[in-house]
Amino acid sequence: MTLVEMLLPLIVFPGLVFISTLSLFTEWIVRKIVARSQNRIGPAYVGPFGILQPFADFLKLFMAKEEVVQMYSSPWLAKLFLSLGIGGIVASTLMLPLSPFRFAAPYDVLVLSYLCTVWPSLSIVLASILYPNPYTYTGVSRLIAMLVVVEPIWIASILVPVVLASHLYNAKYSIYLTSVYAWRLWMESPIVAAAMALAFVSFIVATQAKTMMKPFDIPEAEQELIAGHITEFSGQTLALYNILHDIELTFSALLATYIFLGGPYPYRHLSIAGILVLAIKYLVIVLAISLIRACSARLRIDQGIRAVLYLGGVPAAVALILTLLS
């Protein structure tokens, strides 16, 4: 494999350029669905149906807006950490079947967990505390309290299809091989289907909390903590934080599309029908997340932690037990 063949998927498709574009498009869908659910218009002026509004917002923040540099802050170190978070998720896209060159290894679910939970979470925490402020510190303490509960649940829900596919079809605990067999798991037996359904519910709840969307936008908590851990972010730092948040949501939705819903099944990747099925499954997951966000109000931190534990942790634990029994 040449360097160009390695760099092309990493930078262009499905790497940095593609995942950034898809994440901004996803942000437009989320904003539009949430707005329509609340009897508002949503983005409407930039591009057809306002589709280019998130792109305009990002470019404005990244290239034009003034960056307020606080006297105790380290803006470039914060940008470095946020870039590392983006890099961690972008590198993970190479493990999805979407990539022309899919990387796989036995037990690579551990590598995915490491890149998608440790890198982005730590990068956000470290970037936030580089802007000292009482509101930031309060937001960071809430963020850590949420992440400590959410990340294990997110990983546990991913483990269910991976373990099932490995025991039933010898998928070697690999994300790529699991996504190949995911659609068969739903038809294997009622116990396996129940485990998959519970794990899927758990994954949606964990993703909602991981991406800090309502009712789990507790670390940001506008009107209560100004903007929590991102109070002091502005200009490029805020643009990088926003795109990291969108990329995290997009990758989670893509991952669920593949390892829970079977990707383009019953068609192939390189067919129009396959791409359409893939897009529809992806949009259904984004729709579910957007509707939960639109229909709920922010929880208190202790309520939020308990809600994640009961709505995400309990289904994930039951799904793992069913997985062991099946």
Added chain:
Amino acid sequence: MSMAVIMLNNPLELALMLSICAISVSMIVLAIARITCAGHRRGGYSEDMYLGGESSSSLRIRIPSVTAMYWGLISRAFKRTFSALRDKVHSGILNEWFYYMSIWFFLLTVIAIITIVVCTRW
């Protein structure tokens, strides 16, 4: 356009390779940020921290550390568990401590036996 699967035998090798990829992407993002910020208007280098309209004298009030706030939140979220731990384990009565620890060790033993039985069956 062809699609290929690159199967590595060692997950550590994959972790190392993808970590290098992640660092490369982050360096590219940082370079783009550096290039595009050249023409930026920038704020002063001595901006005070944003305190929501409060004066900086409010910073004299001591606030709890991030760690203290984190433990405060966790103990509030899991109040029943913490209360049970405080009332049973740290009650100062040896019998209660012995009773509590015996139940837990019994539960852990049962879980260990179930795990061994399930794994052996596979």
